[in-house]
């Protein structure tokens with residue numbers, strides 16, 4: 320993105336968070352050329368982000384896929400919907416903070432797992448078991464023991 324002060328292309332994101340309307344992301348940017356800071360509001364749906372799946376196919380980033388996975392993992396867990404949404408917001412912000420145009424689905428999975436771990440251990444293990452494709456019960460138990468410690 321071009322710096323509005325010196326018109327150079329050398330800017331980077333220093334902070335990024337959901338804006339009040341929740342459909343856009345407020346970004347603080349720093350220009351490496353002139354050192355000035357400026358703020359942009361970018362609609363999430365207009366920020367191009369391509370997800371590289373495990374089979375190397377590419378698809379447009381889709382928040383509802385994260386939501387579906389997280390909601391499945393949180394099924395019947397005593398977690399307020401508000402907390403779940405906050406967690407997804409935080410994960411999404413982290414995804415967009417990277418400012419890469421492409422991101423591997425496994426990286427998104429790791430980011431979501433990190434956040435879920437803090438939210439609810441059972442939901443975390445459920446999500447991880449799907450995401451890491453635990454091959455057998457032992458791998459699953461190992462992961463479970465790790466977090467129960």
Ligand SMILES: [Zn+2]
Pocket residue numbers: 322323324325326327350351352353354355
């Ligand atoms: Zn500048």
